[in-house]
Amino acid sequence: MREFQRFLVGGAVRDRLLGLPVQDRDWVVVGASPEALLKAGYQPVGKDFPVFLHPETHEEVALARTERKTARGYHGFAFHAAPDVTLEQDLTRRDLTINAMAEDEAGQLIDPHGGRQDLADKVLRHVSPAFAEDPVRILRLARFAARFADFNIAPETGALMQQMVQDGEVDALVPERVWQELSRGLMEAAPGRMLTVLRECGALVRLLPEVDALFGVPQPEAHHPEVDTGVHLLLVLQQCARFNHTLPVRFAALCHDLGKGTTRREEWPRHIGHEGRSEKLAAKVAERWKVPTECRELALVVAREHTHVHQSGGFGPEARLRLLERCDAWRRPERFAQLLQACEADARGRTGFEDRDYPQAERLAADLAATLAIDQAAVSSAALARGLTGPDVGRAIRLARLNALEARA
Known part of the structure; x- marks a missing residue:
């Protein structure tokens, strides 16, 4: 007979009570030592404190533990895991009451901190x-x-x-x-x-002082009925969630207007040149929090180009071609599609604009498709046959792309 008890804890218990799908199941064992778990076939994986993998389900199992603050910050803790640590002691160290519930292996709820009532309330x-x-x-x-x-x-x-x-x-x-x-x-x-x-x-x-600075900063009411730039940001993020956009798109949305927080008060509610300032501030945020490259790169191009995308409905073929060039659209078509998603969320993230069409996205996507359809190898071969070399071949390809856009104009 084994010497320890195993309890399902945390989010799995919370989500079951809410009727939500249970994604991950975390377990705590009480009355066990690391040696006892090893003897029972559990595999150790923890570094900071004893965590093991169940021998059959491979779910994570942690020894019941307490913790003591030793220094400032996330790492400033000393952990104590021993057979005499109780389930209640382990649950007491958790963050929220709704995450401090457990179930035994028979499904009986253990709720010493009123988490079930807080879920109901x-x-x-x-x-x-x-x-x-x-x-x-x-x-x-x-x-x-x-x-x-x-x-x-x-x-x-x-x-x-x-x-x-x-x-x-x-x-x-x-x-x-x-x-x-x-x-x-x-x-x-x-x-x-x-x-x-x-x-x-x-x-x-x-x-995120760059984000905090947006609240209380006005914008032209004709374009932004919500006026406040911070409120606009919240609406843009909600549009991202509405259309289930990816993390890079949502991070780009977070950073797209950061430059408006640095506009001088005497220039309010206009924000001339905020795009370049937004790009620099987005880079600063990404560096501070070690944001992944995919998120950082999209945020920079969205910050720099979102106004041009909005205005592109009035652009001729040459201006649209330059926009595609600045966005590196031919080498990065997937990123260009994400750019258009972020811009559409920006356009719809305004009071009363939530369901408006955004034809700029469809038109620019079609522009990119038309230019990608060019037989670049054939254009290059023809240019070489005419005796062109180096940059002149690149200009021939650019002309072919421009012709494709003029055919769509």
Whole structure:
């Protein structure tokens, strides 16, 4: 007979109670030592604390543990995992009550912190004062607020988050964890709510001051009935979620208007030249949080070119060709398609514009298709046969592309 008990914990229990699909199942074992798990056939995988893989299901199993704060930041913890650590002690170290429930192997619910009631009441509430010891939990709560958009944050939890920010805890966050949580939050059903929660507790200005600076900055009401640039950003992100856009598109949307936060007040509500400033600030954000290359590159081209894409309905063939060239569309057609998605979300992310057509995307996609259809090898061969070399061959290809666009004009 084995000497330990195994419990399903965290998100799997929460999602089952909500009637949602259970994606990952995490287990905690109580009354076990690492040696006992190894003897039972479990495979060790943990570095910071003992985590094992079940010998049959290969699901992750962790030893019940407690933790003690030893220094500022995410890594400033000492863990204690031993057979005498109880399930209740393990659950108490977790972030939110809705994530601090467990089930035994018979399906019996263990809920020492009222998580089931908070699910019913749609409340995000911290489990214990230990929440304040880990600044990542601010980001996690903001992400859960983006996932469960109809949940409210308990007042005492909101106050605790504000105190954590004032104490400088978020300043110790490492880029990898910040990006992990931000990227997951951007992919939730209501990504703008993550920003709202971070802003309300004061964390947004510490983590993304370029985004925080957009709130309160006006835009021309004729084009932006919502006026406030920060509100516009929230609407753009919601359009990204509406159409299930990828993470690179959502990150590009997050960064597309950053330059408007640096417009001088005397120039409000116009933002001349904000595109170039947005590109520089997007690069700064990407570097700070070690954003993946695919996300960073798309964000830069969207920041720089989104206004030109919006205006392209009035462009002639030569101007459209230059736009395709600047976007490196022939070498990166997939990225160009993502650029158009981000621009459409930007155009629709305005009060009353949510369902308007965006013909620019269809037209530019057709432009790219027409120019990609050119037999480039044949054009090159013909140019070489005429005695052209080097740059002149490239100009012949460019002329063929221009002719293709003129045929569509």
